[in-house]
Amino acid sequence: MQFRIVPAFLVFLGSYFPLAIILALQDIKSEYWGMDLCWNLKDCVIPNGHHPYLSFSVVVITFLCFLITVQVLRGLRYKYPVTIVGLKSIPSELISYSFPYIVSFMGVDYGSAGKIAGLAVFLLWLFLITYRAGYIIMNPILLILGWNLYEAEVEISGHKRTVKLLCRNDPTPGKYLCQEVQGSYISTGEKQQ
Template structure:
């Protein structure tokens, strides 16, 4: 199961949108913690420059959020044209440690103000992406899980039970045996209720 490199990269980037928000929260200026964002007089009294490194914080949020939106939009836009009989389905175990580890690292002194640590973290994420991509585990994404999607290993019968095969499938919600609408997207079947 191999996604194209660019689509896998977008999916991978989108899975780290929450990390971008964590790093942005850590980048808020220390003197602003405990202060109101806006004074009582309204918008003229607002502090808009709340980040120590606004370009890095806002760029990370924008890029990862756009990647997440593109991932969700693309998955929803796929038309499920064929029909299959699901004979059995079991959830694929989700090894969340690959995604949890970078969040833990973010609390160990990583900040936008330390370019050496940031560069090292970037190299780590690139290597993690390559390992995840090459192992075919790119769809094991906790952000998709948060939106109700699950990855399954499924036995299906296609074409009036003429062809029986075992595939990986992504479905929003629980996948039960029975009829499903399907579409093969880069060797992963997207499934939905008829």
């Protein structure tokens, strides 16, 4: 199965939801950071940002794209029988995938049109790279949701091969139903009889 470009871009943007929150927090005016924590709801003040509409919009858009990612995973039909012969966890690949994103966002300021334009070009470039490489579904935020990445030796229709497997549970050798997405296999981790 190959992602179409628009759904792939929405899944890609969903991986930036935590970073959108970081940017929104960095946009909050400094006077709000000196205030005491509010313990009584009627005394609470909602902090205001330097660019509230932009930061709020980015958080909402990336959150909606994150929800789309969750729906895409729920909507997959796991129909291909695969026998897992052996596997090993490779969590560092998702972390190395996300590290450049995190570092690059720390210097972004919503007040600088040049930095926002640079960020947009950077995101577009990274999207194109991950889309062409077939790594759209290797979304770092999925680690938080309990998905893990494995290098698995599998048997499909009597042929053995080594594949990348994204799995919700910790699989053990046995039979599973999977879906192939851009060269990677996805499974809920529920063993078949």
